[in-house]
Amino acid sequence: MKKYKVLGLMSGTSLDGLDLAYCHLWQSNGHWRFSIEKTKDVSYDRKLKHVLKNAIYLSEEEHDQLHKDYGIWLGKRAKTFIEEQHLEVDFIASHGHTSHHRPEDGITFQLGDGQLLANTSGKQVICDFRTKDVSLNGQGAPLVPIGDQLLFSDYDFCLNLGGISNMSFEKDGKRIAYDIGLANMPLNYITQKIELDYDENGKLARSGKLDKELLQQLNQLEYYKLPYPKSTGYEWFTEQVAPLIEASKVSESDLLHTFIHHNCEQITIEVHKHAINPKSKLFVTGGGALNQFFMDILQTKLGTSVEVIVTNKTLIAYKEALVFALMGVLRVKNKINVLSSVTGATQDSSSGVIFLPKN
CATH class of the missing domain: 3.30.420.40 (ATPase, nucleotide binding domain)
Incomplete structure (x- = not known):
């Protein structure tokens, strides 16, 4: 019985901050089990909240820069949490922060560059869980x-x-x-x-x-x-x-x-x-x-x-971060983690892009 040790990161539309949940996930008698071991909530300062809230209005160049900056910001927060709590982490599963979501136009975008998040945190990262489903004519949501x-x-x-x-x-x-x-x-x-x-x-x-x-x-x-x-x-x-x-x-x-x-x-x-x-x-x-x-x-x-x-x-507070941790585990195992019955896609998928840290 392998126990996966995953740090789930979630930032939602309410913009109240970043949720970090260190979770253990394992299978027992064919059922998935979990424990939420450690949690942390990092509030957004006024400037970051404003930028994320209005990301939809940025130029392409500014949006790309925010994607990179936010990826580094996430990586720093994850690294600090891991070090503070002395955590053993297999990988980070990050939802990112949704800036654009127009699936009817084939568009969805989650801020938080996965490669820079991996580089900054020093951990393998799985993120961008929505894009594949949208490419399969799905809504890319909800994922939970x-x-x-x-x-x-x-x-x-x-x-x-x-x-x-x-x-x-x-x-x-x-x-x-x-x-x-x-x-x-x-x-x-x-x-x-x-x-x-x-x-x-x-x-x-x-x-x-x-x-x-x-x-x-x-x-x-x-x-x-x-x-x-x-x-x-x-x-x-x-x-x-x-x-x-x-x-x-x-x-x-x-x-x-x-x-x-x-x-x-x-x-x-x-x-x-x-x-x-x-x-x-x-x-x-x-x-x-x-x-x-x-x-x-x-x-x-x-x-x-x-x-x-x-x-x-x-x-209540960390369920979504927990579910993204689970989605990361399912992606690593190449198992279905996005349901077409939910999103309307042409098929179920194992979604998420994997990034390994580079020096």
């Missing part, structure tokens, strides 16, 4: 469902609430997953207007009132009518959602309150659409799971037929 299938199959639904909300579940013997829509992206956008990084526990949102007109506008967004497989990201938010926030005349607390109701209504529609058990278990991870008001409203909307299960804080 392979982890849901192999590590969290005890739950009927796995819901991740990062910047975007996405969900995965089994249907007719296949894993299905797609981006439902919004989660923390609009909430963080609103709190930044009043110089808060986030609304702790949803306290501000809980104090607000529902804006029925805005709720109706949000629920009528075209994206929700699209069939799956589908995925979305920052471009959709800036084009379709941010203008509604800017046009609103209500307070920030009312905006937060309304968006949480909207998020929960859309999640509830999708869960009820696919629930087959009289009592389903919905496993929730990602930053949104730490927002108690979000969880309270979600449970209320879902009703008694679905139980919302929020796990320990480590798994």
Whole structure:
């Protein structure tokens, strides 16, 4: 029984920082098992957050330079973590940071140059997990469902609430997953207007009132009518959602309150659409799971037929980094790590590019 020792790196659309999770992964009786041994969260300073957030607007030359600079930045953070904790690492599996995601145009790009990350950290690196799937006419997203299938199959639904909300579940013997829509992206956008990084526990949102007109506008967004497989990201938010926030005349607390109701209504529609058990278990991870008001409203909307299960804080915060560690292991073993049933690609694939450090 080989135990893989992997450092998973994750930077999500919510832009709250870099998650580092040192994971052990092994197989037992034909099932994948894991332990998250050490973790670290590195917050982005204001400058880096701004650059990453606006990377989509950079010229090709500036974008290429950011790709290199961010690869070195990731490598330095990984090296420091490994040295601080005296870790034995087989390789680093890095998601990178998504700057462009337009799969319908055959485009997806994750910042964080793999070769420079490897050179800087001194470790083998596996990254760029999306491009191959997009080349196979897939969405290149979501990727986490392979982890849901192999590590969290005890739950009927796995819901991740990062910047975007996405969900995965089994249907007719296949894993299905797609981006439902919004989660923390609009909430963080609103709190930044009043110089808060986030609304702790949803306290501000809980104090607000529902804006029925805005709720109706949000629920009528075209994206929700699209069939799956589908995925979305920052471009959709800036084009379709941010203008509604800017046009609103209500307070920030009312905006937060309304968006949480909207998020929960859309999640509830999708869960009820696919629930087959009289009592389903919905496993929730990602930053949104730490927002108690979000969880309270979600449970209320879902009703008694679905139980919302929020796990320990480590798994909530580092599940995606863990799954990329698993994807790295599967890539090394040349096993399937991206599911066409999820992405809509022409076939399953073993995705990820491997880089060895060069002096």
